[in-house]
Amino acid sequence: MKRSNRLVALTNFFLENPRTHTQFPYFVSQLDTTKASVSEDMDIIDAVFRSEGIGYLQRTTGAGGGVKYIPARVHEKNKLFVEELRRKLEDPARILPGGYLYMSDLLGDPKTVREIGRVFASAFSEMDIDVVVTVATKGIPLAYAVASFLNVPVVIVRRDPKVTEGSSVSINYVSGSSRKIQTMVLPKRSLSEGAKVCIIDDFMKAGGTITGMINLLEEFHATVQAIGVLAEADDEEEERVIDDYTSLIKISNVDMKKKYIDVHVGNLMQ
Amino acid sequence: MKRSNRLVALTNFFLENPRTHTQFPYFVSQLDTTKASVSEDMDIIDAVFRSEGIGYLQRTTGAGGGVKYIPARVHEKNKLFVEELRRKLEDPARILPGGYLYMSDLLGDPKTVREIGRVFASAFSEMDIDVVVTVATKGIPLAYAVASFLNVPVVIVRRDPKVTEGSSVSINYVSGSSRKIQTMVLPKRSLSEGAKVCIIDDFMKAGGTITGMINLLEEFHATVQAIGVLAEADDEEEERVIDDYTSLIKISNVDMKKKYIDVHVGNLMQ
Numbered sequence: 001m002k003r004s005n006r007l008v009a010l011t012n013f014f015l016e017n018p019r020t021h022t023q024f025p026y027f028v029s030q031l032d033t034t035k036a037s038v039s040e041d042m043d044i045i046d047a048v049f050r051s052e053g054i055g056y057l058q059r060t061t062g063a064g065g066g067v068k069y070i071p072a073r074v075h076e077k078n079k080l081f082v083e084e085l086r087r088k089l090e091d092p093a094r095i096l097p098g099g100y101l102y103m104s105d106l107l108g109d110p111k112t113v114r115e116i117g118r119v120f121a122s123a124f125s126e127m128d129i130d131v132v133v134t135v136a137t138k139g140i141p142l143a144y145a146v147a148s149f150l151n152v153p154v155v156i157v158r159r160d161p162k163v164t165e166g167s168s169v170s171i172n173y174v175s176g177s178s179r180k181i182q183t184m185v186l187p188k189r190s191l192s193e194g195a196k197v198c199i200i201d202d203f204m205k206a207g208g209t210i211t212g213m214i215n216l217l218e219e220f221h222a223t224v225q226a227i228g229v230l231a232e233a234d235d236e237e238e239e240r241v242i243d244d245y246t247s248l249i250k251i252s253n254v255d256m257k258k259k260y261i262d263v264h265v266g267n268l269m270q
Numbered sequence: 271m272k273r274s275n276r277l278v279a280l281t282n283f284f285l286e287n288p289r290t291h292t293q294f295p296y297f298v299s300q301l302d303t304t305k306a307s308v309s310e311d312m313d314i315i316d317a318v319f320r321s322e323g324i325g326y327l328q329r330t331t332g333a334g335g336g337v338k339y340i341p342a343r344v345h346e347k348n349k350l351f352v353e354e355l356r357r358k359l360e361d362p363a364r365i366l367p368g369g370y371l372y373m374s375d376l377l378g379d380p381k382t383v384r385e386i387g388r389v390f391a392s393a394f395s396e397m398d399i400d401v402v403v404t405v406a407t408k409g410i411p412l413a414y415a416v417a418s419f420l421n422v423p424v425v426i427v428r429r430d431p432k433v434t435e436g437s438s439v440s441i442n443y444v445s446g447s448s449r450k451i452q453t454m455v456l457p458k459r460s461l462s463e464g465a466k467v468c469i470i471d472d473f474m475k476a477g478g479t480i481t482g483m484i485n486l487l488e489e490f491h492a493t494v495q496a497i498g499v500l501a502e503a504d505d506e507e508e509e510r511v512i513d514d515y516t517s518l519i520k521i522s523n524v525d526m527k528k529k530y531i532d533v534h535v536g537n538l539m540q
Contacts, residue, residue, distance in 0.1 A: 007274055008318035011281040016381075048278035096436050104435055104460055108425055110418035111286075136407045137426065141414050148380040155378055156407065165374055166366050190374055 001031045006041050014045065014057070014069035019125070019151040023066035042067055053077040055122075071149045072125040073118055081115050082248050082269050089231075089249060092259040099254040101261065103231070107138060107202065116248065117145025120200065120228045123246055123268055124150065127225050130196045131155055135184065135213060139201040142230060146200050157213055161185045169219045173212035184212050191220045198226045205235040207242035232266060271301045276311050284315065284327070284339035289395070289421040293336035312337055323347040341419045342395040343388055351385050352518050352535050359501075359519060362529040369524040371531065373501070377408060377472065386518065387415020390470065390498045393516055393538055394420065397495050400466045401425055405454065405483060408472040412500060416470050427483055431455045439489045443482035454482045461490045468496045475505040477512035484512075502536060 001009070009031065013022075027038045046057040055071040085106070094102045106112050120142075129150055134143035135157040147154045161168050165187035175182050199213055214224055227245040234240075234252060247266030254261050271279070279301065283292075297308045316327040325341040355376070364372045376382050390412075399420055404413035405427040417424045431438050435457035445452050469483055484494055497515040504510075504522060517536030524531050 003274065004277055004314045005318050007277045008281045008315050009322060011278045012285060012318075012322060012324065015282060015285055044274045045278050048275050048282075052279060052282060054282065102436055102459065104426075104457060105423075108423045108460070110414050110421075110424060113414065114418065137410070137428070140407070140410045141424070144380050144383065144411050144414060148384065151380075153375075153378045154380065154411070156374075158407070166372060187374060189372065190378070 001033060003037070003041065006031050006033065006037070007044060010041055010045055014049075017151070018055075018069050018071040018121075018149050021060075021066050021068045023064060026066075070125055071118065072122040075122075078119045078122055079265075079269055081119060082265050085112070085116075086249055086263050086265055089251070089263045090261055092261060095254060095256060095259060095261060097256075099233075099256065101231075101251065101254070103202070107141060110141075113141045113145045114148075116142055116230060117147075117149055119248060119268070120146045120246070121149030124198055124226045124228070127198070128196050129198045129225050131191065132198045132200055133157060133191075133213065133217065133222075134200045135159070135209060138203070142202060143200040146198065146228065150198070152198075155186065155190045157216060158185050159183060165190070169216065171212065171216045171219065173208060173215060175208050182212070184216050186216055186220070191217075191222065193221050195220065195222045196225050197222045198228065199224060200228050202230045204229040204232045204240075204242070204245070204247070206238040207240050207245075210242050210245070229266075271303060273307070273311065276301050276303060276307070277314060280311055280315055284319075287421070288325075288339050288341040288391075288419050291330075291336050291338045293334060296336075340395055341388065342392040345392075348389045348392055349535075349539055351389060352539050355382070355386075356519055356533050356535055359521070359533045360531055362531060365524060365526060365529060365531060367526075369526060371501075371521065371524070373472070377411060380411075383411045383415045384418075386412055386500060387417075387419055389518060389538070390416045390516070391419030394468055394496045394498070397468070398466050399468045399495050401461065402468050402470055403427060403461075403483065403487065403492075404470045405429070405479060409470055412472060413470040416468065416498065420468070422468075425456065425460045427486060428455045429453060435460070439486065441482065441486045441489065443478060443485060445478045452482070454486050456486055456490070461487075461492065463491050465490065465492045466495050467492045468498065469494060470498045472500045474499040474502045474512070474515070474517070476508040477510050477515075480512050480515070499536075 024035055028035055042057055049055050053074040058068045058070050096102050129152055131152050132143045132147040133155045134140055143154045166189055168185045168187045170183055170185040172181050172183055229247050231249040231251055232247040246268045250264045250266045252262045294305050298305055312327055319325050323344040328338045328340050366372055399422055401422050402413045402417040403425045413424045436459055438455045438457045440453055440455040442451050442453055499517050501519040501521055502517040516538045520534045520536045522532045
């Protein structure tokens with residue numbers, strides 16, 4: 001295959017297979033070329049990925065040597081994206097009864113969701129993560145976006161056991177905002193013992209939901225490596241119970257009467 | 271920018287922006303090159319995309335001329351993927367009480383989900399679709415995968431109104447399997463009047479859930495252009511109420527006693 005064609009095929013391959021170690025002989029045989037040519041292709045792709053800010057190629061030499069695409073976008077580009085998101089969230093038309101913000105339009109846009117996933121994946125790209133865990137419903141698209149860049153599966157914690165998932169482990173926890181006792185369920189089959197987990201959710205107030213997830217994950221002897229929330233907001237009645245987390249957006253004040261929202265960038269950008 | 275570098279940058283651009291019309295002057299200025307060179311780049315990318323079976327570039331000439339990446343994968347490749355999926359689903363260890371099949375491992379794998387999205391998007395790529403609609407919870411990742419290839423937003427129908435989404439429209443419907451009256455809700459803001467909709471769900475028996483969605487969508491004067499379900503299964507008690515749909519997998523018999531499942535490819539592959 002000619003260099004130009006190889007570059008298109010290889011670019012597609014890397015983008016579809018992030019964080020996957022692939023040995024050189026695979027490319028040599030697939031692209032019908034030499035190791036030296038593949039190596040030059042990698043140099044070109046690596047340079048463009050870096051200048052486009054979409055990550056880089058990590059190479060290992062020697063026997064079993066190969067290459068891995070690390071989809072870590074440069075901080076500057078992530079910052080621009082998060083700032084744009086912040087501006088969109090500032091719109092007073094988003095204020096809903098109860099001091100909530102309407103975000104379904106942003107969370108419904110696959111491109112925005114993918115970009116949010118890219119920001120989290122950039123922050124967590126060097127970590128040892130086996131699985132992304134989220135809770136139904138709103139965290140689901142974000143979790144898949146992060147997982148697709150980290151190249152790991154997604155496990156969804158539910159608030160009600162589903163007949164179609166077999167036997168399950170459940171816990172009860174107290175929700176921060178409603179003070180009600182709630183349930184969380186994870187099918188036994190869905191998570192292997194001792195998994196290294198990244199928790200992703202859309203919104204965090206006091207952190208009761210995330211504490212619930214951590215407790216449930218303890219039943220599987222899982223290790224929580226990272227916690228990422230799209231937006232955090234202060235809870236007036238309760239202090240935050242989670243302190244080691246990554247947020248993209250921080251909502252510090254929603255004034256229903258004056259129709260004003262105070263939206264900042266989250267701790268990842270500070 | 272040199273041709274090799276342009277090819278990498280352009281490949282990334284097209285893959286990230288399917289079904290988006292982009293005019294040539296944009297590429298000429300972004301890549302600091304000539305229209306003739308960009309045109310040659312397109313020829314190369316188009317040829318590789320076709321030979322890799324991941325779609326093609328659709329060009330329009332004249333004033334306002336440009337190019338659009340159509341992510342329609344060739345039927346042969348889609349067929350291979352669906353056949354592999356069918357084989358995985360045949361495993362008797364998937365049988366759950368009630369004749370359900372455990373599919374969470376497959377639906378939890380972002381790569382499998384993305385490939386399922388690609389198959390549906392290939393089938394619907396020439397249709398005029400404004401939005402993908404699904405119902406919480408299991409259809410969500412599939413809906414995002416389809417939507418990301420079609421380059422349209424996702425709207426999620428819920429079974430309970432959420433305080434964080436504002437005023438909503440709801441309907442009641444009778445569930446095929448449980449014969450219970452259920453509710454479906456869609457926030458008013460989430461869907462514009464007269465939208466052209468593609469419905470995506472993971473599983474369909476008699477089709478009660480999808481009928482419910484269609485009824486709810488009628489309240490928004492939406493037009494249902496396509497219905498895609500990952501797996502269809504016969505309902506022993508009730509006849510199917512939906513007949514114009516696309517399925518990837520057809521489960522025709524689950525024998526709990528003999529631990530045997532009869533899984534076929536769905537109507538898209540027949």
